[in-house]
Amino acid sequence: MIDPYFNNVELLADDYRKIAVCESSLNPRAVNPSGKYRGMFQFDMRSWTWVGGSGDPSTASIAEQYKRARILVSRQGFDRAFPQCAKKMGVK
Numbered sequence: 001m002i003d004p005y006f007n008n009v010e011l012l013a014d015d016y017r018k019i020a021v022c023e024s025s026l027n028p029r030a031v032n033p034s035g036k037y038r039g040m041f042q043f044d045m046r047s048w049t050w051v052g053g054s055g056d057p058s059t060a061s062i063a064e065q066y067k068r069a070r071i072l073v074s075r076q077g078f079d080r081a082f083p084q085c086a087k088k089m090g091v092k
Contacts, residue, residue, distance in 0.1 A: 012066055015078065015091045019069070022085035028062045041069045041082070051075070 012020060023042040024030035031038050038048075039057030043065075048057045051071040053064070060068075069081075078086040086092070 016066060016069060016073075018089040018091050019078065019082050019085050022089050023082065028060075028065055029058050031058050040065045041072075043068065043072075047072060047081075 017026075020026050020040045023037075024040045026040060028040040030040065030042065032042060036044055038045075039060060040062065041057075043053065043057040045057075048068060051068045053060065053068045057065060057068070072081045075081075078091045082091075
């Protein structure tokens with residue numbers, strides 16, 4: 001079964017899907033309790049703007065969040081971009 005957030009949206013590549021499951025349970029509107037980490041990949045605002053994002057990651061489209069996560073990983077690798085979830089989910 002496909003998650004309802006992905007209706008009519010390109011599915012994430014497997015490793016990114018694993019990270020998003022770990023970070024936010026695939027919820028593009030997720031905001032952690034402190035408010036610091038936002039969106040499906042739980043970006044902080046510094047990382048979000050560093051990869052070209054604008055506004056609030058949790059209000060950006062899934063495609064935009066995915067695009068910014070791919071840029072972040074291309075610059076840092078999964079293990080630096082998402083250290084806890086990369087380890088937990090076996091993503092390298």
